[in-house]
Amino acid sequence: MKNIKVGLIGMGRIGKIHFDNLKNQIEHVEVLAISDPFFVKDVGVPNLSPEALIQHPDIDAVIICSPTDTHADYISLCAQAGKHIFCEKPHDLSIGRVLETLKEVKGSGVNLMLGFNRRFDPNFQKIRSLVQEGEIGDVHLLKITSRDPAPPSLEYLKSSGGMFLDMTIHDFDMARFIMGKEVVEVFAVAGAFASEDVRKAGDIDTAVITLKYEDGTMAVIDNSRKAIYGYDQRLEIFGSKGMAKVDNNKPDTHVLYNQHGAHGALPLNFFMERYTMSYQIEMQKFIQALSEGGAMPISGIDGLKAMMIALAAQKSVEKNRPVFISEISEDKVGSVYSEQITP
Amino acid sequence: MKNIKVGLIGMGRIGKIHFDNLKNQIEHVEVLAISDPFFVKDVGVPNLSPEALIQHPDIDAVIICSPTDTHADYISLCAQAGKHIFCEKPHDLSIGRVLETLKEVKGSGVNLMLGFNRRFDPNFQKIRSLVQEGEIGDVHLLKITSRDPAPPSLEYLKSSGGMFLDMTIHDFDMARFIMGKEVVEVFAVAGAFASEDVRKAGDIDTAVITLKYEDGTMAVIDNSRKAIYGYDQRLEIFGSKGMAKVDNNKPDTHVLYNQHGAHGALPLNFFMERYTMSYQIEMQKFIQALSEGGAMPISGIDGLKAMMIALAAQKSVEKNRPVFISEISEDKVGSVYSEQITP
């Protein structure tokens, strides 16, 4: 297996997680450079401009962890430079821009993986395995609970694209991943109950989204931007042969019994603690796919499809009616859609 | 406190539960007669015709556990005879008939309690208490999982009024009870995935129903007629100050660890085991309200409102759009509605 040489753009919270994993946990990879104008610490590799990093002749692949509004540009540059791409979600907030860059990626022949790290979480992997091994039988219903401990800042909210594109998009991807089939229709109810900032931003902080799959089976997602008890990430699957569910991970297993009751720990808080393992495995799988050859574990089309569900959910709230995914392709994707997303 | 003298019509599964509770567990009550032409065992009191039982001069209150299509007639007879009424759900499958008999009941001044026994389950009572004591803060979302172990017979299904009126009606009542506010809009998706009999009956066996309350907060119910692992009855409440959930009751607490995994007991199966305590407390509360005076714990209007949510859910599936409860009153209830349900 050959060693993969990578550069990493963006050394914010998630960029640092990926950097540490690439340095310490993952084999067959070498980090040649980083790029972040605001990151001054010496991590033993040069800190280049994004363009210089992407053009670096020894770099095989680029990890894009910079702000969302730069993703599409860097993807384009990578495609032109013949570099493989790992891009944090979301690809871009404009579906037109996503389609353009997917076209460039396809044309250039480079590989692109979208960073839906939760697919690699051991709990969700276990549920996926149970489904694939037939332990659930015919699957009738998937339930996802996904709640953040606190909403982001007002500033972040304003440029986030809204809760569905920013936060629920992980759950929309999970809904496709676990069930292994496509969503065709979406109904969402939502409100801004938990946060003044969210209201100011004209966004929502609480939602229940019902998904229908092509065969009539269903998923239901509930979200909150503000679960005061921490980061709540649970999932349940129900079918003809059984039901399985996974709970939150906790920092320890203690239960204290005193005269007031039985008391245990809250869920691990926040995504960096909860999804430590999933970030690590995700990057391993990316490097491994490049090193050994083989398909990307999560494609650009996966990113596109989650985005279309999110847009359908937004439209459903606006119109207060179920929205077909096909409406999104008509509205936003148009004629390029069919040629584009065909594998 | 005075002793209440009751007669009981219908000695099927639930009738017998009530009879045993009235005989053995509840104070200040005396069973003077039963009525069931197919029940031949001697239980120490005469087995009269329904009419004779209702007319019995010493009887204060009648417990109606006979088939659904007889409920409204017996309620009418009781109202005319000045007897208080405990009636198993549903009141009737025709909302017009329900309204007529509610009018008679109101006119006669007798008390009517509907048998939504689950309100008295210690688990759900605990959640209701946490909400009322403010432990959840502002409540944003209620989630109810309610799954039966197996669908009823095809014959039963045909006359059941459909899953929403027959089974989910308990959950619709629970959604009102826990939240303590009214549902204004309903969206339901459903399918017949689990049972050939259900398909033959033109009914559904799996559903996700989203409810919106008057203040924009939400509830989501998921149902199945066939949970192969047993009777699954869980509930979760989420709000600004916390989240609380209740799980199924189990016959024992064992966990067996062997080389294949950790193995525990399935939920108590079926409603007679799961809701033993709730049936007992329900009947205590009915007798106590009659004996000490005071309002019925669950009124006829409660039955009516759960029914209207069920009808809205049916319509939502038919039309594939959210349905306002007010549409049901326009469709089915008409002008009598407003005068009727005003307390």
Added chain:
Amino acid sequence: MKNIKVGLIGMGRIGKIHFDNLKNQIEHVEVLAISDPFFVKDVGVPNLSPEALIQHPDIDAVIICSPTDTHADYISLCAQAGKHIFCEKPHDLSIGRVLETLKEVKGSGVNLMLGFNRRFDPNFQKIRSLVQEGEIGDVHLLKITSRDPAPPSLEYLKSSGGMFLDMTIHDFDMARFIMGKEVVEVFAVAGAFASEDVRKAGDIDTAVITLKYEDGTMAVIDNSRKAIYGYDQRLEIFGSKGMAKVDNNKPDTHVLYNQHGAHGALPLNFFMERYTMSYQIEMQKFIQALSEGGAMPISGIDGLKAMMIALAAQKSVEKNRPVFISEISEDKVGSVYSEQITP
């Protein structure tokens, strides 16, 4: 099956439980009389003197729930009168007196059942079944945790016979029941850490007792008279094919998650709530054995053997060394022992 006619001596806490179960829950039985000079409520049957009750010509069996120091006398009278006996534990605090009355019982041919109600608890029954069905394989170790919520009054403590004879005796019986083999050696360490009253009474309130069985396998029991969080009754079994454990029963299954942690209910408190079901099944089994014929589920010898383990534990604390059960028979039982306990 014939109906059994019983009288019940002692209408204290446990007497009332048995009375209610006999009246309401158990078939093929009739209560003809009670006996309790301090019990004035009319329960529909005459309140006789103990002697009159025992001599009552229609009574087949006597349920003895009076204070411990009367048990042996009433057992003797019952044996003389040819009445079957259910006696609450302990039989007597003097092993000599126990042996005398066991001899009388044996001579008279009446049946005697000791009230080790916990054998009928659904949790412990499940563990016993797993052992018997071979799910645990060769059993190596049994662990019992048994803690009371609060010590009894100083007055009670003084005449209780000490913690081992009063409280741990249930666990000693459980250790024989679950393992299905005999204890041959006992080592106990103990202290009075939790209660001033216990210290005043010269008793202990905390103990760890190690038991060795005839085949070298082991059990360990830990006790406290004062678990501030309630009545703690757990058990674990370990062997070559697996491990199984049972936890406490709780009044409800709620867990509340707020910013301070995850909070659930404490164990059911106290024995009347925790062992409701076991008292009921215990009495059913007694009546059934009399009605249908067949061996007593728990014999007088079972009571004797648990007592001998308790006495060995007391001696072990005094001498600070392991004590063989055979020492107890030499010390206290003497030559009558061997003839007596041979089945």
Added chain:
Amino acid sequence: MKNIKVGLIGMGRIGKIHFDNLKNQIEHVEVLAISDPFFVKDVGVPNLSPEALIQHPDIDAVIICSPTDTHADYISLCAQAGKHIFCEKPHDLSIGRVLETLKEVKGSGVNLMLGFNRRFDPNFQKIRSLVQEGEIGDVHLLKITSRDPAPPSLEYLKSSGGMFLDMTIHDFDMARFIMGKEVVEVFAVAGAFASEDVRKAGDIDTAVITLKYEDGTMAVIDNSRKAIYGYDQRLEIFGSKGMAKVDNNKPDTHVLYNQHGAHGALPLNFFMERYTMSYQIEMQKFIQALSEGGAMPISGIDGLKAMMIALAAQKSVEKNRPVFISEISEDKVGSVYSEQITP
């Protein structure tokens, strides 16, 4: 804070864990060399002889992970060379040899830390915190369950020093760590029930050990060399204000409900998975104590005291009586004891 330069002797299973943690997870440390004649992989630092590594002029501290019978020699050499020492447990199987080297260490002024990694496990740390913060009140009883998934090889068993010195020694250290007070008396019962190899080695595989502390409070440990369901590491603490317990860690949180029951994952198996975090924190704490100054988190005396409890347990099984720790000092430690272990 200064950087600590270390060498590591022994690249077996645990040596590699420490090496990876030192390289990737811990700050202020540099690995200059390793020493292992059988380890051929290039890890980027020279592989020296133990003597050369210990004498290396730039090395501040030595991590000893070689076979037990080399520990004392390397500790001596380190003391002579003025190198700080981290030594895997056990220090040595001969208490005389332990005392000699502790004397040398004390004389030389170097620091010595013993590798009782479990003290740093987040679960056990939480229990220790609850005790220290007074949440348990006066502590009356500690319970430790510690079971291995399978016995080591016959060859290993023969030179292991027996189960108490090899395996239970971790639990003896835990019993001192959690309670924060000294054990004065030990009673152990044991057998070889689970493994033919253990019997051949003349060792035991199952034990219950009762410990008495200086104030009369108690601990009880149960051990097995062969828990077929995996690595079972649990702990419970009981006192005047409450009880707390910690359970095993599991690879995921799934529960699958099907017609056969509810099924979940087994504990993480084996120590490398279960104690990943504790190994990492342990080494951090060692490096931090050297880098910042301050006492070793676990001293050589801690190793000695756990060993004395193990020897008392062995003697207790042989003699079938409780054994005072002071007997061990008389037997094995003699007059050097008092001067040695005084801090």
